[in-house]
Amino acid sequence: MSDAPIxxxxxSITKEFPGVKALSDVNLxxxxxxxxxxxxxxxxxxxxxMKVLSGVxxxxxxxxxxxxxxxxxxxxxxxxxxxxxxxxxHQELALIPELSxxxxxxxxxxxxxxxxxxxxSAQRQARELxxxxxxREDPDTLIKDIGVGKQQLVEIAKAxxxxxxxxILDEPTAALNEADSRHLLDLLRGFRERxxxxxxxxxxxxxxxxxxxxxxxxxxxxTVETLxxxxxxxxxxxxxxxxxxxxxxxxxxxxTPKIGEVFFEVRDWNVRHPxxxxxxxxxxxxxxxxxxxxxxxxxxMGAGRTELAMSVFGRSYGVWESGTxxxxxxxxxxxxxxxAIAHGLAYVSEDRKAIGLNLLDDIKTSTVSAxxxxxxxxxxxxxxxxxxxxxSYRKELRTKAPTVDEGVSKLSGGNQQKxxxxxxxxxxxxxxILDEPTxxxxxxxxxxxxGIIQRLADQGKGVIVISSELPELIGLCDRIYTxxxxxxxxxIPRQDADPETLMKQMTSTKKMQTR
Amino acid sequence: MSRFKDLQKNLFxxxxxxxxxxxxxxxxxxxxxxxxxLTDGLTLRSDNLIxxxxxxxxxxxxxxxxxxxxxxxxxxxxxxxxxAFAGILVAKSMTEWDLPWPLAILFGLAIxxxxxxxxxxxxxxxxxxxxxxxxxxxxxxxxxxxxxxNANTIxxxxxxxxxxxxxxxxxGPNTGYNNLTLLLGLAACLxxxxxxxxxxxxxHEMDADAGPxxxxxxRMAVMVGVLAFVALRFASGRVGTSFPVSGIILVALVxxxxxxxxxxxxxxxIYAVGGNSRAAELSGVKLKRVNFFVMMxxxxxAALAGMIFVARSAASxxxxxxxxxxxxxxxxxxxxxxxxxxxxxxxxxxxGGLVMAVLNNGLQLQGVGTDRVQIIKGxxxxxxxxxxxxxxSQGRFSVIGSIMRPFRREAPATPASSAAEREPAKTxxxx
Numbered sequence: 001m002s003d004a005p006i007x008x009x010x011x012s013i014t015k016e017f018p019g020v021k022a023l024s025d026v027n028l029x030x031x032x033x034x035x036x037x038x039x040x041x042x043x044x045x046x047x048x049x050m051k052v053l054s055g056v057x058x059x060x061x062x063x064x065x066x067x068x069x070x071x072x073x074x075x076x077x078x079x080x081x082x083x084x085x086x087x088x089x090h091q092e093l094a095l096i097p098e099l100s101x102x103x104x105x106x107x108x109x110x111x112x113x114x115x116x117x118x119x120x121s122a123q124r125q126a127r128e129l130x131x132x133x134x135x136r137e138d139p140d141t142l143i144k145d146i147g148v149g150k151q152q153l154v155e156i157a158k159a160x161x162x163x164x165x166x167x168i169l170d171e172p173t174a175a176l177n178e179a180d181s182r183h184l185l186d187l188l189r190g191f192r193e194r195x196x197x198x199x200x201x202x203x204x205x206x207x208x209x210x211x212x213x214x215x216x217x218x219x220x221x222x223t224v225e226t227l228x229x230x231x232x233x234x235x236x237x238x239x240x241x242x243x244x245x246x247x248x249x250x251x252x253x254x255x256t257p258k259i260g261e262v263f264f265e266v267r268d269w270n271v272r273h274p275x276x277x278x279x280x281x282x283x284x285x286x287x288x289x290x291x292x293x294x295x296x297x298x299x300x301m302g303a304g305r306t307e308l309a310m311s312v313f314g315r316s317y318g319v320w321e322s323g324t325x326x327x328x329x330x331x332x333x334x335x336x337x338x339x340a341i342a343h344g345l346a347y348v349s350e351d352r353k354a355i356g357l358n359l360l361d362d363i364k365t366s367t368v369s370a371x372x373x374x375x376x377x378x379x380x381x382x383x384x385x386x387x388x389x390x391x392s393y394r395k396e397l398r399t400k401a402p403t404v405d406e407g408v409s410k411l412s413g414g415n416q417q418k419x420x421x422x423x424x425x426x427x428x429x430x431x432x433i434l435d436e437p438t439x440x441x442x443x444x445x446x447x448x449x450x451g452i453i454q455r456l457a458d459q460g461k462g463v464i465v466i467s468s469e470l471p472e473l474i475g476l477c478d479r480i481y482t483x484x485x486x487x488x489x490x491x492i493p494r495q496d497a498d499p500e501t502l503m504k505q506m507t508s509t510k511k512m513q514t515r
Numbered sequence: 516m517s518r519f520k521d522l523q524k525n526l527f528x529x530x531x532x533x534x535x536x537x538x539x540x541x542x543x544x545x546x547x548x549x550x551x552x553l554t555d556g557l558t559l560r561s562d563n564l565i566x567x568x569x570x571x572x573x574x575x576x577x578x579x580x581x582x583x584x585x586x587x588x589x590x591x592x593x594x595x596x597x598x599a600f601a602g603i604l605v606a607k608s609m610t611e612w613d614l615p616w617p618l619a620i621l622f623g624l625a626i627x628x629x630x631x632x633x634x635x636x637x638x639x640x641x642x643x644x645x646x647x648x649x650x651x652x653x654x655x656x657x658x659x660x661x662x663x664x665n666a667n668t669i670x671x672x673x674x675x676x677x678x679x680x681x682x683x684x685x686x687g688p689n690t691g692y693n694n695l696t697l698l699l700g701l702a703a704c705l706x707x708x709x710x711x712x713x714x715x716x717x718x719h720e721m722d723a724d725a726g727p728x729x730x731x732x733x734r735m736a737v738m739v740g741v742l743a744f745v746a747l748r749f750a751s752g753r754v755g756t757s758f759p760v761s762g763i764i765l766v767a768l769v770x771x772x773x774x775x776x777x778x779x780x781x782x783x784x785i786y787a788v789g790g791n792s793r794a795a796e797l798s799g800v801k802l803k804r805v806n807f808f809v810m811m812x813x814x815x816x817a818a819l820a821g822m823i824f825v826a827r828s829a830a831s832x833x834x835x836x837x838x839x840x841x842x843x844x845x846x847x848x849x850x851x852x853x854x855x856x857x858x859x860x861x862x863x864x865x866x867g868g869l870v871m872a873v874l875n876n877g878l879q880l881q882g883v884g885t886d887r888v889q890i891i892k893g894x895x896x897x898x899x900x901x902x903x904x905x906x907x908s909q910g911r912f913s914v915i916g917s918i919m920r921p922f923r924r925e926a927p928a929t930p931a932s933s934a935a936e937r938e939p940a941k942t943x944x945x946x
Contacts, residue, residue: 316797338799347797355797358790360857369787370798372780380778387721423798 006067007032007197008053008166013064015048015057022048023062023221030166030214033195035188037208039239040218041442046201049218050168054088055081069165085165089155091174091440097144102126104143105158129157134187147302149180156187167191168199173207174440177300177468178503185211203442205236206471217242244444251447252475255454259478260291264431264462269323271311281307281318283486289431289462294453296477297466298502304486305466306350309433313347314340327430341370346429348420350436350466352413356420363404363411364390366419371427393422397452414445421452432456433464438472450476470499482506543866543873544741550877557880558873561752564745565759569680569827571872572761573598573820575865577843578850579772580809580816582864585847586776587809588789588856589638589645593652594843595836597814598821600656601626605822606669606831616675620822627818630656631811639806648810653840661833668832671825679826681760692750693757700746707738761823768816773861785809789856845892846871849899871895 008030015023023045030036038046052062055075066073068084075081078088095104102119105126110117126139135153143151152172159167169188173181181204188198188211202208208215215234217224224242227234240251265288273279281304289295297305310317312325314337325332327343334340340347349356357366367390368375375385390404397418401411408419417437424432434453438446453476457463467473473480474497482490482505490505550558557563577594584591605623608614614622630652637648683695690697711731718724749758776782787795788805796802820839825831850867852859871892878888 313797314799336799336801337797338801341799349794349797355791355793358787358794358857360786360790360853365783369783369795372783376780381780381783383717384720391721 004031004033006030007069009065009067010049010053011065011067013049013052013062013066015045015052015062021221023052026064026218026221026223028216028223029226030197030199032197033192034213035192035198035200035211037212037215038199038201038218039205039208039215039243041243041444044218044243044442045221046218047170048221050088050170050199050201053081054078054086054168082162085163086168087159087162087164087166088168088170089152089159089172091171093148093151093155095143095151095154098142100140100142101130101137101146101154101157102139104154105129105139105161107158109161125161126157129160130154132160133157134183147180148175149177149183152176152180152184153187164196166197166199168201170201171203171440172200173202173204177302178470179300181207203440204469205239205443208239209234209236215239219243240443243442251443251450251471253447253451253454257294257478258292258458258460260293260460262288262290263328264289265326266312267324267326269308269312270321271307271318271323272321274318277319280321281486282311282323285323285483285486285488287481287488287491289464291460291462292457293479294457294463294465294477296473296480297464297483298470298473298480299483299506300468303483303506305483306435307486308483309347309435309464309466312340313337313345313433316340316347341427341429344428344430345433346370346424346427346431347433348417348424348435348437350439352416352420352440357408357416359409360407362407363394363399363401363419366408367393367404367422367426370423374426389426390422393425397422398448412445414441414449417441417445417449418452421449425456429461431462431464433466435466436468437465438467438469470502473502474498540738540741540866543869546870546873546877550873550880554877554880558877559748561748562756563876563880564748565752565756567872567876568762568765569759570876571868572759572765573823573827574839574842574846574872575765575868576768576816576820576823577839578846578864578868579768579861580813581840581843582847582850582852582859582861583772583776583785583809584645584813585844585852585854586789586856586859587785587806588792589806589809590844591634591645591649591810591813591817592840593634593649593656594813594817594820595839596653596656596660597627597630597817598824598836598839599660599831599833600630600663600821601818602821602825602831602835603660603664603669605675606671606825607663609672609675610669616672619675620678623818623822624815627815628811630818631814632807634814635807635810638810639803645810649840660835664831664833666833668830670830675822676826676829677760678764679761679823679828682755683757683760683763685754685757692747693752694750696746696750696758699758699763700742700750703742703746704739707742708735711735761827764819764823769861769865776861781805781808786857789858791857842871843868845896849896854900867899 006029008028010026010028013023013026013028014021026045026049028036028038028049038049040046048057051057053066053075055077058076059074066075068086073084075084096107099107102122106117106122111121111125112118113121123139130137130139130153133153133156135150135157137146137150143154146154152175156167172184176184185207188200191198192213200208200212209229212229215227215229217227217239219242227238227242232238265286267286269282269285270280271282273281285308287295297308299305307317311320312334314334316337325334332343334343334345353359358369361369364386368386372381375382375389377385387404393399394401394404399411399415399418399422401415408416411419421437437453438449441449453463453465465473465477474494477497478494480490480492480494480497480502481488482492482502484506490502492501492505547558577598581591581594601623604626605619608622609616609619634645634648634652637643638645683693683699685693685695687694711734715731718726776785784795784800784805787798787800788802792802795805821836824835828835846868847859847864848854848867849870850859850863850865852864874892874895875888878891879885883891
């Protein structure tokens, strides 16, 4: 245990929503200058706890005490908590794409001189703040012109502009690639040395293990335990045990692949960027998928994996230039998504909420939405057939919802993903392309999704998995392609796949065909 | 759960869409009864009801098309101008080119289709926002109307006027009522009963809870009662009047389009596009085709509405259709459609339109001037949508539910995940 003074103590926090107790009797003690991780499955109450802390749920809407810097505090709103130096950086970044870095950093907090914004001083301060977070960018650059990783750093710079004492990061690395993640974690370590306290919420347990001093684990709205990483010798398995309340013997279900013949092949695929035509996003890419095979696509963010998948899926990305698709020995031309679906392709998108689901739908309308023809009889939708199909997938995938009339917006990430999977399984695909299928999903649900993917492969379907998490690809896939800057740089069978080999192939153009 | 809660859940904003429609009709009935009381019974007199229908049928026809446009995430400001443009061309075709009136109607619909294709092309294939395209259309076709008609009024022949001012004819024995109107009312009552039975059967086939039987019976009884009352009113008007032909056209269109939007893949696609166009596209929905269709369909209905108006006023003039787009849009939003698209029903829009119509009519009967009528209508629109927005921010959709909330003791049966994991209103930390 560290002897540093206690910066923040949340005592017996209880927060109720109509009909549900989101937090009951939660305790959190954060000491000055530490990195404190909060772990828990989706719905465990992590976000709710942080919203109580930051005043999103103001004093009076919860029970319990918040003691901050030695005195009891009652935040009426976010501004009050920010004045006290508590700043949250949300998973969805709150930056305005059309404004510059400087403008974003000082948004709502503009330095003034006689009523007008003092841009000179803003510029100067922005430069200093960017230096502090290790971001080398012109502060006049527009937010939309920099990548997600850099945007995250701008958010942190923005927090510094508010004189932050306690920095809260909600899933900061969820959208980042490995390199950007590492940079961010290094930055947090640097902050620790300078005495800034951070709370980090993350599903990436390896990162937490690497960076956190203390870990508080929540389960079902209760504090399970607080672990001292060094003193207790905490590792990932230990955290998982606390989160799920049981030992997860393996993070991947046991699986013996039944791999058949090559049935799907893409040859010499060339695609250009939809807006700037001089940029070639896919360069002569070729790959094959066998029946019953789970094929991984590894690559850094921006390598063009999603773009490749979407351009194959009915040219739904970019400007197709050349290349052929061969399925079951015959060349097929997929001009539209409808063509792709008709030829037995399915694409589960990377961003569930933005492009995967209509959040206004309920479970049953989502489930049938990609193949309405299957429930149409003489031009009329058959409600009973729709209901039954949705219900059978709900049972098969064990989607947690009272009925299939439930709106998808009310489901947790893992259950939403199951609805998306059901939607595509309903189209009876031969080839499923799953883009980041477990992003933002908790450990227990991940395990279930892996099981579903393996069952689909065992039914003789081909499955492509695009993922930024190398352990996931290595644990799940029978074969992994590496992609670097729009080119396929490696084809690595399961037994040769280790993080080092993959990373090497993901960062260089040198082709290494091992078959 | 008490009986009262049962009623609340199943009658107003319950699980089946049938129940939700019933809730909206309930609101309309309440407003009608209010004015019936305030105007000492003038509101529900036969002649007033008939006039109400005739005066508003074209707005309600526009509301049907507008609902689909708004659900798809667009807006159409040009409908009034298109109605006037089609109206003047149709009037001219009959008076100057001696086109027989049935052909003239087809001609009018063709004009609507052509204009719709024009606007749909810009919206769907070029990607110009519908607001701009139809704002342009509003100017173009208003000017077109005045250019073609020389800003004059052109009368239309007798035969054509049937679609605007005609009634169901008197046939059969003298019962003191208009027999065809009675038959129509009877058919409507049977249809209501049949639908309720079908809905219950469907729920049973799904192994889902169909709600208590007595709620269904109560719902049917009220619907049948209202329909029978309305039918008798329409049938017992001044000799020569009965249910108007324009009302029949409206009812037919409502049934047709309700079926299309609810029960076909094409209708579902409109909701999908409005809810999340990118997700819809990646599910195989042909985005451009859907957008083109809703814009084109709207213009066809606008042309039809224009013709009905011309037929009713016996002539086409340069100011026809002024401000119709706003009435139609208001009807759709009062009827519960979402501004961002993806949500709304035909029947809701019709009820929304009727609420506005009854309000208009009742206030006028009371001698309230048009100035104050406009103020009141504006406030009603604002409040109706504000209530909708507020409900959504609270995560519930039932209007009645939110009114009853302060009196509720027990917690509602929300699933555990819903409140805790509900996407919070995106509160930006930066303020």
